[in-house]
Every structure is written in C-alpha cells, then in structure tokens.
Amino acid sequence: xxxxxxxxxxxxxxxxxxxxxxxxxxxxxxxxxxxxxxxxxxxxxxxxxxxxxxxxxxxxxxxxxxxxxxxxxxxxxxxxxxxxxxxxxxxxxxxxxxxxxxxxxxxxxxxxxxxxxxxxxxxxxxxxxxxx
Amino acid sequence: xxxxxxxxxxxxxxxxxxxxxxxxxxxxxxxxxxxxxxxxxxxxxxxxxxxxxxxxxxxxxxxxxxxxxxxxxxxxxxxxxxxxxxxxxxxxxxxxxxxxxxxxxxxxxxxxxxxxxxxxxxxxxxxxxxxxx
Numbered sequence: 001x002x003x004x005x006x007x008x009x010x011x012x013x014x015x016x017x018x019x020x021x022x023x024x025x026x027x028x029x030x031x032x033x034x035x036x037x038x039x040x041x042x043x044x045x046x047x048x049x050x051x052x053x054x055x056x057x058x059x060x061x062x063x064x065x066x067x068x069x070x071x072x073x074x075x076x077x078x079x080x081x082x083x084x085x086x087x088x089x090x091x092x093x094x095x096x097x098x099x100x101x102x103x104x105x106x107x108x109x110x111x112x113x114x115x116x117x118x119x120x121x122x123x124x125x126x127x128x129x130x131x132x
Numbered sequence: 133x134x135x136x137x138x139x140x141x142x143x144x145x146x147x148x149x150x151x152x153x154x155x156x157x158x159x160x161x162x163x164x165x166x167x168x169x170x171x172x173x174x175x176x177x178x179x180x181x182x183x184x185x186x187x188x189x190x191x192x193x194x195x196x197x198x199x200x201x202x203x204x205x206x207x208x209x210x211x212x213x214x215x216x217x218x219x220x221x222x223x224x225x226x227x228x229x230x231x232x233x234x235x236x237x238x239x240x241x242x243x244x245x246x247x248x249x250x251x252x253x254x255x256x257x258x259x260x261x262x263x264x265x
Contacts, residue, residue, distance in 0.1 A: 011181040011258060014221035016144060028134045052134045070221075081179045081223035083260050089139045092163025092244070094263065101137040101179040101260055103225045127133055 003087050009099070010056055012125070013080035013106075015070045020121075021058035024084055026100055028052050052102050052127025054082055060111050060121040071123050074106045082125055103128040135177055135262035138165055140194070141245035142258045144183060164197075164244045167263065172232035177262040178213050182222040186253035189219030193247065194228065194261060196240040209242070228261075 010017040010024050031048030062068040074080060083101040090097030104125035111121050140163065170176075178194045197209035213226040230240060245259040 011183075012223075014182050014223045016181075016183055026134060050133060079223075079225060081181060081225050083137065083179055083181060083258070085139065089142050091139050091142055092165045094138055094165055094167065098136060098138050098263070099260070100134050101177070101262070102134040103179075129133065 005086065007088050009083075009085040009089055011081075011083040012056065012104075012123075013070060013074050013077070013082075015067065017056055017058065017067060020061055020067050021056050023055075023057040025055045026052075026084060027054070052104075054084070054102075054104065054125045055122065056125075057120060057122040060119045067121065068111075071106070071109050071121065075109055076105065076107070078105050078128060080104050080106055080125065137177075137179065137260040137262050140165060140243060140259045140261055141247075144256050144258055164242050165261070166242055168241060170230070170240045170264075172230060174230065174264050176228035176230065176264060178215075178226045178228060179260045180215050180222075180224045180226075181258045182218050182220075182224075183256040183258070184221065185219050185255040185257070186250065187219055188250040188253060189217045190247055190249040190253075190255040190257065191215065191217040192245060192257060192259055194226070194259065195244050195246050197242040197244075198240065209244070211246075212240075212243075 008018065008024055010021050028050065030050045032045040033048040034043055035046050036043045060068060081101060082104045083099065085097060085099035088097060105128055106123060106125045108124035111119065113120050180192055182190070192215045193211045194213040195209040196212050212228050215224045215226065243261060249255055
C-alpha cells in the first residue's frame with residue numbers, strides 16, 4: 001500500500017527538523033566491483049563496500065530557535081544520529097511507523113535562492129560506516 | 133550503514149512522566165516492541181535523540197525482556213543499553229551486544245525504552261531501535 005508522503009519526521013543531532021523540512025532523501029548503495037576475467041563474454045560484478053548518505057532540505061530559519069545554528073555548527077562533526085520516519089510514528093509498532101536511522105557526519109550545508117523564494121536550506125550527511 | 137528502525141518512545145510533544153524510580157515501569161502508556169525470538173549474534177542498534185532536557189538531565193535505557201514479556205513477576209527486564217546522562221541537546225548511538233557467548237536459554241524478544249529523571253521536570257526525547265540487519 002502506498003503512503004502519501006506528507007507526515008515525515010526528521011531528527012538530526014538532537015534537533016527536530018520536521019517543521020522546517022519539505023524534502024528528505026536517503027541513499028543506501030553498494031559498489032559493484034568488476035571481476036571480469038579473460039574469456040568472459042560480458043563484464044561480471046561482485047558486491048563491494050556500502051555507502052550511506054542523506055539529504056534534508058527545507059526552509060531556513062535563523063535566531064536562537066532556528067535551524068541555522070545547529071546545521072552551521074555541526075558541519076564535519078562525527079557521530080551525529082539521523083533518524084527519518086516516512087510516516088506517522090507509532091511507538092513500539094513493528095508493522096507501521098517504521099523508518100531508518102544511521103550514524104553520520106554532516107558534510108554539506110547550503111543556503112540561498114532566487115528573489116521571491118522562500119529562503120531554502122539543504123544539508124547533506126554521510127554514513128559513518130562502522131556503527132558500534 | 134543505514135538500518136531500518138522503529139520508534140520505542142517518542143516524547144517530543146508530550147513531555148515525560150516522572151519516573152525517577154522504577155525506570156518508567158509505572159507509565160501505563162509505555163509501548164513494548166515485540167521483535168519475536170531473537171537469535172544470538174544478530175546485531176541491533178539503538179539511536180537516541182534528546183531534543184531538550186531540564187537542568188538535572190535524563191538518562192535513557194533500552195531494556196529487553198524474555199519471551200514471557202513484561203509481567204508483574206518481571207516488570208523491568210534487563211538493561212541492554214544505558215545511554216550517557218545528558219542535560220542538553222544530544223544524539224547518541226549504541227550497538228546492542230547480544231552475542232552467542234553471552235546468550236542464555238531465553239531469547240530476547242520484547243524491547244522498550246525506560247528512563248530516569250528528576251521529578252516534575254520535562255525532557256523531550258525519542259528512542260529508536262533497529263530491526264536487525
């Protein structure tokens with residue numbers, strides 16, 4: 001069953017970005033290593049290292065309660081936890097309200113737009129790999 | 133690595149019930165996640181978001197209980213993770229240790245969040261755990 005993507009929850013490093021965000025993307029990928037040898041008719045591949053990254057975007061806000069402070073200051077900090085729930089949170093439920101989480105390093109913070117826009121922000125985070 | 137996660141406790145909007153004794157056992161609204169019988173050497177993770185906390189801070193626990201669940205005879209279970217006490221915004225991560233060398237005859241099955249804090253204070257936080265890799 002499909003869900004309408006209107007009720008996501010996005011938490012990063014102790015900050016709830018939900019009320020400022022309007023877009024979130026998680027990417028979990030793996031390298032495909034070429035192990036083709038002589039005599040092959042096609043290239044063959046085998047699974048390699050995994051890569052995890054996320055992008056959160058929305059509307060910028062400054063001041064003491066805004067998101068500018070933490071997103072600016074947390075750049076390059078390791079071990080920030082990113083948690084995303086695509087739909088409504090259901091405590092304790094394993095069938096609904098499930099989401100994703102990983103330990104990240106915030107790698108990019110971008111702001112800026114064109115005249116007349118609602119001033120946007122975008123932040124990237126990459127997975128820290130070993131999760132212990 | 134990105135892991136699939138479920139929410140064990142979301143106190144972002146509701147605040148928390150005072151539970152300086154009993155680690156939340158008296159909270160009737162607490163939710164328990166049933167992950168089924170869990171074999172040893174299945175790695176689980178816990179992620180904590182502490183969005184605001186009072187001056188004396190809060191300490192969060194991830195607890196597990198056996199196949200009989202949280203009953204009056206065993207209301208607490210066992211602490212699998214005791215996050216560091218904090219009195220500020222924070223996020224913490226933990227790998228849940230459950231290896232075959234320490235496994236008992238009873239598989240871990242039921243999981244929940246518990247906490248200790250000073251009475252009459254409000255702390256807003258969310259604890260999630262993974263469903264296994």
